[in-house]
Amino acid sequence: MQNIKEIEDYIVAHSDAEPKFLQRLDRATHLFTINPRMESGHLQGRILKMICRMVAPRRILELGTFTGYSALCMAEALPEDGILHTIEINDELEDFIRQHFEMSEFAAKLQLHIGDALKIIPTLDETFDLVFIDADKRLYVEYFEAVLPKVRTGGFILADNTLWGGKIVEKFAANDWQTKGILRFNDFIANDNRIEKVILPLRDGLTLIMKK
Numbered sequence: 001m002q003n004i005k006e007i008e009d010y011i012v013a014h015s016d017a018e019p020k021f022l023q024r025l026d027r028a029t030h031l032f033t034i035n036p037r038m039e040s041g042h043l044q045g046r047i048l049k050m051i052c053r054m055v056a057p058r059r060i061l062e063l064g065t066f067t068g069y070s071a072l073c074m075a076e077a078l079p080e081d082g083i084l085h086t087i088e089i090n091d092e093l094e095d096f097i098r099q100h101f102e103m104s105e106f107a108a109k110l111q112l113h114i115g116d117a118l119k120i121i122p123t124l125d126e127t128f129d130l131v132f133i134d135a136d137k138r139l140y141v142e143y144f145e146a147v148l149p150k151v152r153t154g155g156f157i158l159a160d161n162t163l164w165g166g167k168i169v170e171k172f173a174a175n176d177w178q179t180k181g182i183l184r185f186n187d188f189i190a191n192d193n194r195i196e197k198v199i200l201p202l203r204d205g206l207t208l209i210m211k212k
Contacts, residue, residue, distance in 0.1 A: 011043060018042045022072060025100045029067045032096065038066050040134075040160075044203055045073035048132070048158075051208075052077035055156055057129030062086040063117045063143055064135030064160075068097045068110075074132065075106035084110050085124060087117045089135070121146045128152070134160040137178040140185035148194070151211045157195075162186055163205025 018026070022045065030036040040048065052060070052074050058081065062071050065088035075084050088097065091114050101110050113120050117135055121143075131147045133140060140159060151157060162168075167179045168186065189197050189209065196210045 008043065015043065016046050018045070019076075021100075021104045022069060024103070025067060025069055025072065028096070028100070029069065033067060033093075040070040040073065041203075044206070045069060047202060047206075048073045049076050051156075051158065052130065055130055057155075058082045059126050059128045060084040060130045060132070061121075061124070061126070061128045061147060061150070062132045062134070063121075063147075064088065064133070065093070065097055065112065066134075067093060068100050070132065070134065071110060072101070072104055072106060074130075075104075075109050078106070078109050082109055083126075085113060085126065086110065087113045087115070087120050087135075089114070089116060091115075118142060118146055121150070124150065126150065129155050131155075131157045132160070133157065136181075137161060137164070137185075138181035140181055141188050144185065144189065148211065153211055155211050157209040157211070159185065159189075159207040159209065161204045162199055162207040163201065165204060 026039065029039050048070055058079060060074055060078070062074070062084065065071055065086040071084055071086045078084060094114050097112055101107050101112065128151050131151055133143050135143060144157065147157065162182060162185070164179055164182045168183055172179045189195060194212055196212065198208050200206045200208060
């Protein structure tokens with residue numbers, strides 16, 4: 001079997017280049033944050049943008065902004081009147097996120113909310129075409145149930161990290177609540193007849209969900 005890193009490098013080399021403003025954000029994320037691997041990155045970012053091109057959403061909700069990379073990728077595909085709401089619980093990242101949003105050409109399409117997503121979601125008077133879940137893995141089921149009523153029929157939910165580094169099929173510690181949260185979510189939606197779903201083996205797993 002070929003080296004996975006070599007294959008990913010080949011894929012990246014034969015896909016669209018990372019825009020300059022995202023290169024700048026990626027560098028800053030690696031310089032100034034503790035866990036830069038939480039960033040979506042070049043390949044997943046281009047995939048998120050392409051999914052948004054295909055779905056053509058006008059209203060997007062993101063749970064888990066981190067430094068804003070994925071939000072900016074999805075905003076690239078929004079129409080002129082499109083809006084992306086993104087929620088980040090870590091208030092220490094707020095200035096960093098806002099700075100990089102303002103440095104992009106998509107600032108007017110981005111609405112950053114700082115706080116607990118489960119408290120903020122009910123306050124959003126929107127019907128969403130697409131939701132991207134990439135926040136606390138322990139709460140994926142709760143996030144899913146909170147956003148589903150706000151997603152239009154035929155709309156999509158994307159859930160990130162649903163293979164969780166392969167831990168979902170390995171032994172893990174009894175107190176590994178993140179892995180338990182992902183397993184609970186995967187089992188929950190597998191038996192949910194309100195939706196159609198499929199897991200893509202992209203990076204750490206990306207589940208595509210369509211509301212019936």
